[in-house]
Amino acid sequence: MNSAEIKAILTDWRVATLIILVILSLVAIGPHIDEKGNLATNLQYGLDLQQGAWIQLELRAEVVGFTTDEPVQEFVTKLSNSLDADVELIDANHIEIRKYYTQAELEQKFAEAGGKLTSYQQGVSKDTGSHVKTILETKINSLGTKDAKVNTLAGLNNVVRYIRVELAGVDMAEAQEIVGKQGKFEIRIQTTGNQTEHVLFGDVITSVQRPQKDLQTNSWGVEFTLSEAGAQAFQDAAIRYGATEDPDNHYLAMILDNKTVYSAPLSSDLALSLKTTSTRRMVASTGTGNAGSDQATSLEIHLRAGALPVDVAVAGSGSTSAPLGERYKMMCILAGLCALIAVGCAVYYRYREPSIVLPMVLINASEVVILLGFIAAIKFQMDLPTIAGLIAVLGTGIDQLVIITDEILHEGKVPSPNLYLKRLARALGIIVAAAATVVIAMIPLALMDLSTLKGFAIITILGVLVGVIITRPAYGRIIMQILSK
Secondary structure, three states, X not given: OOHHHHHHHHHOHHHHHHHHHHHHHHHHHOOEEOOOOOEEOOOEEOOOOOOEEEEEEEEOOEEEEEEEOOOHHHHXXXXXXXXXXXXXXXXXXXXXXXXXXXXXXXXXXXXHHOEEEEEXXXXXXXXXXXXXXXXXXXXXHHOOOOOEEEEEEEOOOOEEEEEEEEEEOOOHHHHHHHHHOOOOEEEEEEOOOOOEEEEEEHHHEEEEOOOEEOOOOOEEEEEEXXXXXXXXXXXXXXXXXXXXXXXXXXXXXXXXXXXXXXXXOOOHHHHXXXXXXXXXXXXXXXXXXHHHHHHHHHHHHHHHOOOOOOOEEEEEEEEEOHHHHHHHHHHHHHHHHHHHHHHHHHHHHHHOOHHHHHHHHHHHHHHHHHHHHHHHHOOOEEOHHHHHHHHHHHHHHHXXXXXXXXXXXXXXXXXXHHHHHHHHHHHHHHHHXXXXXXXXXXXXXXXXXXXXXXXXXXXXXXHHHHHHHHHHHHHHHHHHHHHOO
């Protein structure tokens, strides 16, 4: 092709869009030489491709169905006292028991409380599972751990039984310490000026409730309960330092790992009550509106000091060593190159025409580059399923390019421009229908809590969309110019 024909192709908006996206993707990938003299990129790798560890936690709780002739709230309270555990009402017929009991043990307790057990599932509700995930993410992020993923594994009944924590770049011992470590929580009281004195540690907080809004004041707050000893120590400190007489000038400060997470004076009602009696149940108010709600959610996590609302047990764990991760990474690169070469050979065997094969292979490779650029831009962790998705994109992509080429070269003849456009439109229609089928098939895998398959599904969907929207139209314009010669 002469320079004018090349310029016409490059200035076509479809081809220009493809070129711009490839350039932006290369910038996002950012290939460079690191401090050790090795080629490095901005891509982030999961546990399959670098050193790291994963731990799967089993939530030791139950979601059970029940029936009772008593008022539901009275039944739940009676059951909570009998079981010595937090019992949360999920809906009119289901409760969550945040302590492990067998079905036989619960049936007896339910009968004693005036109810009947109708169903039994180990785990917690989806809301509690999300809450546990938030606590773990907050704790892990506060420790400065990078490339960490926390996923809840829920069944079709929305009961979460397992939490999977993946920590890239750490060994198993460090991973277990991070997941199992509880933060140091302390409550201090203001004395004079900015001076404060210790009141109690977090170990005397026996339970923490979910954030709730006071319907009278519209203020958000978190209710928590102290042990008998903790309540007595709190009362003694409030009287000793004058908080009961002048609460406005004696703030309470809640500190987690030497960082103040909440500071406010005693309410006038609580200050008056503490003059004569200790109080186990208290509410930390955080204000109104979205700001108050967000602060209440954060404060609840801090009050737990990293402790989870239910007990957990390690159900499984594993790790990848640094040499093994590097080996997997190299094998994935070789697999991708071999797939690309195999695709090129298959296409050449079919058409025996380099001017057709080369654009096909380059277009196919450009899809992978665009996907890698997107992965680097959103800091998505690449693992083996993600690599499998990229290789699948290579296969499905070349299939669609063959459909376009075969449709255009019907009976081995190059059509006129008008007939070419009709055949290209028909080929693109077939491709769009096939792409829609793939997307529909992958959506359940992308949405379900199957963390190991999400990467495969997401990359496959993105690859199909990039192909249909960007690379297929560009290929149609390029192959039109080539076949006209």
